[in-house]
Amino acid sequence: MNGHTAAPPYGQVLKLDELLQAARVHDDDVERVLFMATHQACEIFFAVILRHLEAVRTALDAGDGPLAVQRMTPLPVIVSTLVRQFDGLATLSVDAFHTIRTDLGDASGFQSAQFREIEYLCGLRDARFLNTAGFTPGDKSRLQACLDGRSVQEAYRDFVGGCDDPETADQVRRALLDFDEAFAMWRTRHAVLAERFLGGDTGTAGSDGASYLWLAARRRLFPEAWPVVASTAV
Numbered sequence: 001m002n003g004h005t006a007a008p009p010y011g012q013v014l015k016l017d018e019l020l021q022a023a024r025v026h027d028d029d030v031e032r033v034l035f036m037a038t039h040q041a042c043e044i045f046f047a048v049i050l051r052h053l054e055a056v057r058t059a060l061d062a063g064d065g066p067l068a069v070q071r072m073t074p075l076p077v078i079v080s081t082l083v084r085q086f087d088g089l090a091t092l093s094v095d096a097f098h099t100i101r102t103d104l105g106d107a108s109g110f111q112s113a114q115f116r117e118i119e120y121l122c123g124l125r126d127a128r129f130l131n132t133a134g135f136t137p138g139d140k141s142r143l144q145a146c147l148d149g150r151s152v153q154e155a156y157r158d159f160v161g162g163c164d165d166p167e168t169a170d171q172v173r174r175a176l177l178d179f180d181e182a183f184a185m186w187r188t189r190h191a192v193l194a195e196r197f198l199g200g201d202t203g204t205a206g207s208d209g210a211s212y213l214w215l216a217a218r219r220r221l222f223p224e225a226w227p228v229v230a231s232t233a234v
């Protein structure tokens with residue numbers, strides 16, 4: 001005992017009762033527990049990624065390249081852990097997957113507003129996604145605010161334009177590229193997983209399923225961070 005007022009214990013600090021209740025970890029079907037918890041874990045980390053991206057944009061606007069790099073550095077590592085989450089889902093039995101899928105109706109990760117927010121905040125802006133069925137009015141207004149606001153891509157462009165230290169500018173570019181590459185790997189792993197369970201079948205949101213995800217895997221968050229390839233006549 002040190003005489004200080006007792007700090008709340010671990011479970012309270014983390015609000016574990018509420019968290020685990022929301023995660024429905026007591027469902028009888030353990031495969032569904034894995035399926036739901038994986039999606040929820042991804043959403044928690046999407047939120048963490050969004051907070052970091054906002055901090056990257058603020059640092060770039062303040063002309064602080066090293067701070068932007070520091071805020072960007074955890075992101076590819078976090079995304080790699082999300083790639084591994086797909087490996088966990090790949091262990092589901094095909095029967096369990098189809099039972100869960102039937103119960104899901106047309107609910108789909110396609111309706112992840114935070115995922116679209118990550119794309120919009122970075123600068124990958126396809127406004128058609130605003131009309132995604134299942135988005136709440138709150139989702140839509142957050143996404144619209146993102147579209148109306150400054151992107152990380154714009155902040156990067158202005159930062160590079162005003163930066164007289166090529167080494168720092170290149171470190172920032174590399175940090176954006178590392179994140180974009182990790183994100184592309186996430187998209188790719190996702191497409192493989194969808195193919196594993198769906199084959200050529202459509203997705204729960206009515207898309208072309210794995211084929212849609214393979215096309216989506218070509219999207220890049222920061223095209224300007226990648227090398228410019230000289231066009232080659234064929």
Ligand code: HEM
Pocket residue numbers: 038039042043089097108109110111112115190193194197198202203204205206207208209210212213216
């Ligand atoms: C067995 C597991 C999974 C399968 C088979 C699967 C399948 C699919 C399919 C087919 C789509 C295309 C839209 C549709 O028609 O539904 C999609 C979209 C999406 N899913 Fe999954 N998914 C799985 C797990 C996850 C997980 C764990 C997350 C994490 C939150 C996730 C997030 C997303 C997102 C964000 C999209 C939209 C992607 C985009 O538009 O680029 N999915 N998924």
